[in-house]
Amino acid sequence: MIDKIDKKIIDLLLEDSRVTNVQIANKIKRSESTVRQRLTKLTDKGIIKKFSIILNPIAFGYNTVAFVGLNTHPGKLLKAIKSLKKIDGIVSISTTTGDYMILCEIWAEDGVHLSDIIDKIEDIDGVLEVLPSIIQEKHKE
Numbered sequence: 001m002i003d004k005i006d007k008k009i010i011d012l013l014l015e016d017s018r019v020t021n022v023q024i025a026n027k028i029k030r031s032e033s034t035v036r037q038r039l040t041k042l043t044d045k046g047i048i049k050k051f052s053i054i055l056n057p058i059a060f061g062y063n064t065v066a067f068v069g070l071n072t073h074p075g076k077l078l079k080a081i082k083s084l085k086k087i088d089g090i091v092s093i094s095t096t097t098g099d100y101m102i103l104c105e106i107w108a109e110d111g112v113h114l115s116d117i118i119d120k121i122e123d124i125d126g127v128l129e130v131l132p133s134i135i136q137e138k139h140k141e
Contacts, residue, residue, distance in 0.1 A: 005030065063108075068118065070121065079126060087117060090105070090117070
């Protein structure tokens with residue numbers, strides 16, 4: 001469980017992952033060593049899984065981003081995931097409850113490239129249904 005100080009540290013990192021421990025310490029009115037120790041504990045406990053950046057797909061030439069819901073034969077779910085991991089353009093794969101068994105995020109150069117990726121997904125043994133939704137605009141990340 002995290003307390004208010006941990007939450008403040010996390011909020012500052014979510015706002016700007018490049019913020020230094022000293023800057024965090026100044027903003028939350030604690031010592032740098034306290035911030036460092038808390039970050040170590042948050043990481044060791046798995047509360048912070050990793051420090052990362054958010055990329056802009058357009059900067060890499062990917063002008064089409066889509067979420068694709070998939071349903072598979074239940075006995076072939078894990079095999080389908082293994083095959084999905086090999087397809088270039090799929091940047092995330094998650095199993096879900098609800099409308100889809102699997103949800104993928106795809107970065108594609110354009111609609112034709114997206115169609116090519118979807119064709120590869122449809123060819124995976126056990127895939128029953130592929131339901132793409134093209135992202136028009138992200139409002140929060």
